Amino acid sequence: MxxxxxxxxxxxxxxxxxxxxxxxxxxxxxxxxxxxxxxxxxxxxxxxxxxxxxxxxxxxxxxxxxxxxxxxxxxxxxxxxxTVPVASGPPAAARAVVERLRQRVRWGVHLASYQSGRVELADADPDHPPSDGALLARYPHASALGKLLLAEQADWRAVVRELRPFTTATITEAGRLETELADVARTGLARQCGELYPGRGCLAVAIRDVVNGTLVAGLAVSGPTERVAEPNPELLALLREHAEQLAPLLA
Known part of the structure; x- marks a missing residue:
């Protein structure tokens, strides 16, 4: 042979x-x-x-x-x-916290994960469908959850491939986005008012690892643009309260 x-x-x-x-x-x-x-x-x-x-x-x-x-x-x-398979969603205890917030507000409530380095909807509100997940991941400059992620980057330009305008309110100027992201990094709060869809806005707060402080997720509420633009101290306090409860569950 x-x-x-x-x-x-x-x-x-x-x-x-x-x-x-x-x-x-x-x-x-x-x-x-x-x-x-x-x-x-x-x-x-x-x-x-x-x-x-x-x-x-x-x-x-x-x-x-x-x-x-x-x-x-x-x-x-x-x-x-x-790729190595990953869990399909947050643990039951985290979903319970998100559901409690939904019961206390009339807005849509969404939980996003940043574990992959992109915006991924981990628990979207079924009663208030959010924006398309692929759209949020690809154009983070136009969403509050995306701005939380960008504010964490050493150079946000490495993540944003195009400052695409979706509405007349979308931030498409690099200098203006830079200023807003600096404020997001300082406060841990991101806001978008009609930047992705006219008449719709979103508030989002950062959820950080309780040990090393890295950004792991974002908790957001979505509603009418005019309501998002308001100070809303009570809503923000409620949002931050539940984000703190989620932090040890998502580490």
Missing amino acids: SPPAEPAPLSGRQPKAVRNALAVLEEVVAAGPGVTAKEISAALKLPPATTYRLLNLLVGEEYLVRLPDLRGFALGRRAGRL
Whole structure:
């Protein structure tokens, strides 16, 4: 019996192609669902033709999927095998705290997690559906929960890929956003008034690890823009009270 054939050696171009394909996957993760081929090409400084070829390959192998509605790409079925599974939601004790707050206010109450380095809705209010999760993750500058995350960054520009305007109230000037994020970092409170959808606003407070103080989650209430713009000291006190109760449960 003849010995098994030796595998063909990698050509000089193959390692680069593998690295580029992995870079495309990383860019889809970083940018979030809906990132376009043009955005990927610009971010990675790859020729458009190369980017399209890699995207077609990754879609064909089911590491990526096309999103017709978003006209972009998202992680596919096989990409899930590259990550360690995580818990699908907060512990029961944390959900109970969030539910108690919902019973005490007439606003929508949402809990977000930052464990992945992005805004992820961990417990969204079923009676007051929040904004699309993919939208919050991709454009954190336009939401209160996103601003909490950005205020924690050494350089928020590394997280925000585009200061996209959703309404006339959306902050699209870097200097103005910088000033607001400094205030969020100082107070642990973020506010958005009609920046994502007209007539809707949100207040959010930070939830920090009780041991090391790192940002782990955000607790938000959403309601009419004019009510969000008010000082609302009683609502803020209630929001902070429940955020403190959540801190040891989410560490």
